[in-house]
Amino acid sequence: MPSALPYPRAQHWQIRSRTFDFPRRPLLMGIINVTPDSFSDGGHFFDPAAAIAHALQLVADGADILDIGGESTRPYAELVSEREELQRILPVIEAIARQVTIPLSIDTSKATVARAAIAAGAEIINDVTALTGDPQMIEVANETRAGVCAMHMQGTPQTMQNAPNYGDVVAEVRQFLRDRRDSLEAAGIPRERICLDPGTGFGKTHEHNITLMCHCHEFHALGCPLLVGHSRKGFLGKLLGDKQADRTNANIGATLSLAIQGVQIARVHDVRAVREALVSFVATGGLN
Secondary structure, X not given: OOOOOOOOOOOEEEOXXXXXXXXXXXXXXXXXXXXXXXXXOOOOOOOHHHHXXXXXXXXXXXXXXXXXXXXXXXXXXXXXXXXXXXXXXXXXXHHHHHHOOOOEEEEOOOHHHHHHHHHHOOOEEEEOOOOOOOOOHHHHHHHHOOEEEEEOOOOOOXXXXXXXXXXXXXXXXXXXXXXXXXXXXXXXXXXXXXXXXXXXXXXXXXXXXXXXHXXXXXXXXXXXXXXXXXXXXXXXXXXHOOOOOOOHHHHHHHHHHHHHOOOOEEEEOOHHHHHHHHHHHHHOOOOO
């Protein structure tokens, strides 16, 4: 772990209606899966009322952003039609947008879904395909002026865990994200609206995930805010030596590591527990 960051960290992220000025600790993106099959909480918030109540609880727990998704991207997940995804997420986004002031993110790779979600109140497009899965997604991002998060994934959710392979996972993910940053800028999306995600758990083995988590500080060289979605993933269960173990404490430990490395946004399920740990960590000199 670096005692000092080797590269300056991005200080700002422009989204649709506001600019984030990043504090030293990571902002927390709370997860709302409006799905029956997400890997950690699939089905718990599939009912719109349950999803809305969960969103309000995440805000009370200290979330800085809410990320709403209507299609699971876990390994081997079944694809969802555009119509079904819209039916899942729109009532939830519309209701949440009326009741909270923090920004909403839409977790989708479909341009039509992103456009409708932004019209309903979302301000960020969080796309696991790095805006390559739908040729219209960049147009939507440009027209709406939403913030975008581009993630690295080797393969697709249906193939990514078949046989992940890298010569140097950090170098290859960094090059991919650099190329996507440059392509998005060339397509008219300013760098200040781009966030990058190394994609832990997406086409990576246990060893790849650990290596990426240990080297997140190197991605500051790309000049964009970093988002890491490590929460409750299988590599944490493997670290604990028990796939069935509660992973809350593992999430906290991993998020503190990301905080030390200057990561700007952590996408987590356990917002209250992680936030309390971060508040204590900062107050006692953990990020000095």
